[in-house]
Amino acid sequence: MLDQALTRLDDAARYLDLDADVLEKLKYPRETTKVRLMIRMDDGSRKSFMAWRCRYDDTRGPTKGGIRFHPDSTMEEVETLAFWMTFKCAVMNLPYGGGKGAVRIDPHTLSKAELERLSRAYIQAFSKIIGPDRDVPAPDVYTNSMVMGWMADEYASIVGEATPAVITGKPIALGGSLGRDDATARGGYYLVRRLAQQLGLEPGARVAVQGFGNAGQHIARLLATDGYKIVAVSDSKGAVHCSSGLDIGMLLAAKGRGSVASLAGSEGIFSLPADDLVSVDCELLVPAALEDMIHEGNAASVKARVVLELANGPITPEADEILSRKNVMVLPDILANAGGVTVSYFEWVQNRQGYYWPVEEVHARLKTMMEREADAIWALSQEKTITLRSAAYVHALARLAGAIEAHGTQQFFTS
Ligand SMILES: NC(=O)C1=CN([C@@H]2O[C@H](COP(=O)(O)OP(=O)(O)OC[C@H]3O[C@@H](n4cnc5c(N)ncnc54)[C@H](O)[C@@H]3O)[C@@H](O)[C@H]2O)C=CC1
Numbered sequence: 001m002l003d004q005a006l007t008r009l010d011d012a013a014r015y016l017d018l019d020a021d022v023l024e025k026l027k028y029p030r031e032t033t034k035v036r037l038m039i040r041m042d043d044g045s046r047k048s049f050m051a052w053r054c055r056y057d058d059t060r061g062p063t064k065g066g067i068r069f070h071p072d073s074t075m076e077e078v079e080t081l082a083f084w085m086t087f088k089c090a091v092m093n094l095p096y097g098g099g100k101g102a103v104r105i106d107p108h109t110l111s112k113a114e115l116e117r118l119s120r121a122y123i124q125a126f127s128k129i130i131g132p133d134r135d136v137p138a139p140d141v142y143t144n145s146m147v148m149g150w151m152a153d154e155y156a157s158i159v160g161e162a163t164p165a166v167i168t169g170k171p172i173a174l175g176g177s178l179g180r181d182d183a184t185a186r187g188g189y190y191l192v193r194r195l196a197q198q199l200g201l202e203p204g205a206r207v208a209v210q211g212f213g214n215a216g217q218h219i220a221r222l223l224a225t226d227g228y229k230i231v232a233v234s235d236s237k238g239a240v241h242c243s244s245g246l247d248i249g250m251l252l253a254a255k256g257r258g259s260v261a262s263l264a265g266s267e268g269i270f271s272l273p274a275d276d277l278v279s280v281d282c283e284l285l286v287p288a289a290l291e292d293m294i295h296e297g298n299a300a301s302v303k304a305r306v307v308l309e310l311a312n313g314p315i316t317p318e319a320d321e322i323l324s325r326k327n328v329m330v331l332p333d334i335l336a337n338a339g340g341v342t343v344s345y346f347e348w349v350q351n352r353q354g355y356y357w358p359v360e361e362v363h364a365r366l367k368t369m370m371e372r373e374a375d376a377i378w379a380l381s382q383e384k385t386i387t388l389r390s391a392a393y394v395h396a397l398a399r400l401a402g403a404i405e406a407h408g409t410q411q412f413f414t415s
């Protein structure tokens with residue numbers, strides 16, 4: 001996975017006159033810590049789970065990135081996700097490097113008490129690695145504000161003082177920011193709206209959303225409110241299709257019962273295998289689940305004209321080429337889903353100031369930053385006749401290179 005991700009770095013480097021040190025610095029994760037967490041289960045037994053935290057690169061500031069709880073997590077996946085965070089934070093010009101963490105666990109198999117013990121165990125294991133000026137975690141797949149709250153609480157008891165800026169995506173009552181809940185989707189939504197004319201994606205366009213968690217639910221709601229038609233949605237258990245448009249309230253209620261798939265059979269709503277979601281007839285496809293969902297085997301079947309990558313790494317490099325040959329425009333993850341980390345940055349700033357902004361201010365600042373970077377990346381892609389993904393990497397790499405060179409050589413020798 002990481003080797004595949006690094007092909008994006010090599011591609012971007014072709015458009016910049018870079019010192020060789022820059023590429024050497026960005027080719028390898030700076031540090032990845034691996035721990036086996038042991039927790040007490042409700043029945044009195046003990047179970048252990050592999051956990052990781054990677055700080056990929058901290059040249060531009062403390063490392064930043066979510067913690068994922070997933071049964072298929074691996075160290076390589078964590079390092080790849082941390083590599084993407086490094087470029088995402090640079091795309092948005094946030095004063096952060098990139099990091100990521102994971103525990104290999106299906107959290108749906110745990111009771112609430114077990115989940116809390118696991119979350120606290122993670123912080124006990126990694127308390128020396130994280131810190132408001134060192135490494136700042138946040139939510140990712142199958143973690144949420146409740147988990148972040150337990151983690152922030154555990155960190156406070158270890159260091160002996162409230163330290164809200166150590167973790168973002170917290171509950172509002174513990175110093176979370178208004179607007180962090182839908183920030184990932186909202187950033188993608190502002191991007192679509194900004195480029196709607198160039199992309200030919202005005203309200204009324206048909207949308208298919210893969211994954212119906214934090215990112216997927218909010219993008220479906222935001223686009224539907226604007227008049228876009230959500231014709232298909234999937235989650236890990238199945239998918240539904242309705243040519244006249246799915247009702248977001250009904251989708252949310254079905255997901256609350258276990259899966260959007262339970263809506264099939266209602267008037268005009270048909271079930272689909274989850275894997276078929278990517279080939280649904282629509283104008284905009286929004287992968288909002290996991291990596292590598294659009295690959296060599298299914299990319300040719302994509303009918304959408306535009307893909308908004310809310311998930312991290314949903315398109316493999318081989319699939320990217322197939323889509324590019326089909327003139328499918330891809331709005332790349334490191335820009336498209338950067339709303340989440342941007343509002344996490346706002347949360348960190350608010351925690352440090354002890355002064356909290358109204359949600360309107362969060363939205364306005366996010367919109368300004370998304371539009372600023374979208375315009376720059378669009379212009380770069382036009383000027384160099386390259387894809388938006390290549391342009392986003394060139395844009396980020398220029399900022400990373402500036403910081404690496406400004407640090408001088410000493411940084412290469414610190415532990
Ligand atoms: N939560 C955040 O702030 C951010 C999330 N992301 C990325 O967005 C993606 C989704 O994350 P969240 O929405 O936070 O996770 P989540 O845990 O809230 O939801 C994940 C959703 O994906 C579905 N899913 C899992 N496997 C699937 C499959 N094979 N087919 C269809 N659906 C499947 C699950 O059923 C669930 O509905 C991930 O790639 C994550 O890294 C990116 C930036 C920020």
Ligand SMILES: O=C(O)CCC(=O)C(=O)O
Pocket residue numbers: 064065066067085088136137138139140168169312337338340341342344
């Ligand atoms: O909010 C954050 O700090 C990071 C979110 C994240 O993990 C991501 O953008 O992939």
